[in-house]
Amino acid sequence: MKHVQIIAGMLLTCAIITSCGSQADKTADRELTQLGEYFDSIKVATPVYTEDNWDKIKTEYNNTIARVETAGEKLSDDVNKKLETTKADYNSLKDDYETHISEAKAKEEAKDFKMKLRTALFGDYKIGSDMQFNFVTANNALPVYDRFVSTVKENQNNYSREDWDEIKVLYEALDTRKNEIEKDLASSDNLKIAKLKVKFASINAVKRPLAKVSENDDAKQ
Template sequence: MKNLKVMLGAAVVAVALTSCKDEAKMTAEKNVDTYVVYVDSVNNLDAATKAKDWEAIQAGYEARLAEAEAALATLENEAKAKERIDDSKVKYDGVKAQAEAEAAKQKQTEAAASGNALADSLFGAGTVVGNDMTFAWVNKDNILSVYQNFYETFKTNKDSYSRQDLDKIKAWYEALDSRKNTVEKEGLTSSDNNKIAGLKLKFAPSFKWERMTAKSEENKDAKEKAN
């Protein structure tokens, strides 16, 4: 009787182990399938959606990849499962490259649009600053009004400028000052020159303060994200 109980007990344990093993195998297979399906789903998304939501997509990918790779230790046909995972990795790498390229392109477009809007506000609608920033359109007759508009626009909107905006404003302001040195030799009146000097005296400390505070806010945001 005692031996029978031992045999039955062993049989129950064996069944339980088999059941657990089968369940673990099913879970492992499901994790591999989930990973493969996820990559296929990402591949079917339109370019705009991938570019917009890429961080979330990448996070989801990494989680599913970790589960799929962990499943390999449980599966009997490990080579086949690994092949499926590797194939999906290659597919995802291609999708990722396209999404990152699209995101970079979109970012450049947005930056250009933002830069154009900023230039329009500081120098007048439709003004083409150009990468060389020569300000050839600025002359002795309009340079005072250019400085006035530049300063007044900055004073009005200074609290809304990002660090990137302030970097552009700094570069444009320095280029405008460089153009002023040329205009002075072309007949700029003493009266206009003095008024410009007054605007520069008001602009410099205000700009310095805004740039310092923007940098401080940027560092604060970076620390918060890191934590």
């Protein structure tokens, strides 16, 4: 009789364990399926690569995985495989978002860098994407050149290679505009601008190559 009771107890225990394991599997499988569907909806939608959106994805993933892994050893091999697949999908999504977010930050930083440099060189004058410099006229060409060259002279030791590249583009655009209005320039202004151009050329000839050399040395370290 006792033998029968022992066997019955063992069978009951196994049944309970099996039932618990089965329930853990069902819960984990459901959680992972829902997370997989969430990932699929992200992939088919127009991506919005922002840190806020990524935080939402990461939070949903972390919460789901935390609930699933609480079951730990109770999960079946099939569910564990599904868990690993879900983790791989998440890591792929993570790489995609981090790459695009990083690129967006770099573009924004480049935009800010250009804006700050242009403001320093030209003050309140706004430079459009067409780089036409229509704000430069025969009446203000001299002060525009003077501010540009004076600012470059004052900051020549602080500019990076990227700064000098942008300065070169801006200077060439300014020169193009100056050639367009030269017939309207006063002779005295034209002469003073010519002297400023010589001053800029001498600074640029020395400092721009040095900035490039310095950047290469930094890259080697």
